[in-house]
Amino acid sequence: MDPNLKWGIIGCGDVTEVKSGPAYSLVDGFELVAVMRRRLELAKDYAQRHHVKTYYDDADALINDKDVEAVYIATPPDSHHYYALKVAKAGKICCIEKPMAPSYTECKAIYTAFAKRDIPLFVAYYRRSLPRFDKVKSLLDHNAIGAVRYINWNLSRTPSPIDLSDDYNWRTDAKIAPAGYFDDLASHGLDLFVYLLGGIKEASGVCLNQQELYTAKDAISGSWLHDSGVIGSAIWNFGAYKREDSVRIVGSEGEVCFSIFSDHPIQLITDKNSETFIIDNPNPIQLYHVENMQKHINGISQHPSTGKSGLHTAWVMDKILGKL
Structure with missing residues (x-):
């Protein structure tokens, strides 16, 4: 068999x-x-x-x-x-x-x-299965920056060529992705923040279409509160003059800085010193995610991204978009 x-x-x-x-x-x-x-x-x-x-x-x-x-x-x-x-x-x-x-x-x-x-x-x-973000989690879990106080994410970029054309793009069709690139990209970061810092109990936001290039939203701001008391905030704007993808997790004794979508080094900064960590992604990038499914199904270990965690991320996104 x-x-x-x-x-x-x-x-x-x-x-x-x-x-x-x-x-x-x-x-x-x-x-x-x-x-x-x-x-x-x-x-x-x-x-x-x-x-x-x-x-x-x-x-x-x-x-x-x-x-x-x-x-x-x-x-x-x-x-x-x-x-x-x-x-x-x-x-x-x-x-x-x-x-x-x-x-x-x-x-x-x-x-x-x-x-x-x-x-x-x-x-x-x-991303819950990538070594680079497991490193971030390890730094937080081992109090490398002391007690975590807040997290902030800025994700901005210029309009893409398809945004400026008449070509169809389902990612900006409000019937498929009501919040446009937020649905596609912000979901990754928000889900990761729950993995790093625990569940979210409150969330709210403001969303609008600034450019009017397509039917979906293109500018969103959000704030949230983790169960642990960590405060979160973010700006997602898809009509800015340059690309930026920066996350800061700030604690009582330092901060961790990294990118969600770029492979820039992870930075640990404290009053005493700073360290840089370069951790490559697997090829294909979902390899460890799929490996973890195999381990979960065979009872070896719990997968970090299940329907339950995905459901929670959906709740957070809908709260930021004012849908709940």
């Missing part, structure tokens, strides 16, 4: 080409056996290039394929709820790309469907 857990992917877009898809074939105990895209010729092309034996243009066919035991949903977020409920009904393990769904309400329905059946559910907040 083949001991490998057999995976299928729904939605083989750019994120699965390099970041995630290859990991499902590289991790011991996992095997990628089927893929699905809406256009069959594109599904076939992906399957042939990645040495996957079965391909579909019908998600139901993949979900109900008897050889598929687990499903990775990598479609745009507006369809996550629809597909996830089908996967849960089929009784199969699932990993969903982030954000888990466009709203807390849909995320809760997904979480409940899998929890009722006691089926493992993961969300692809893979």
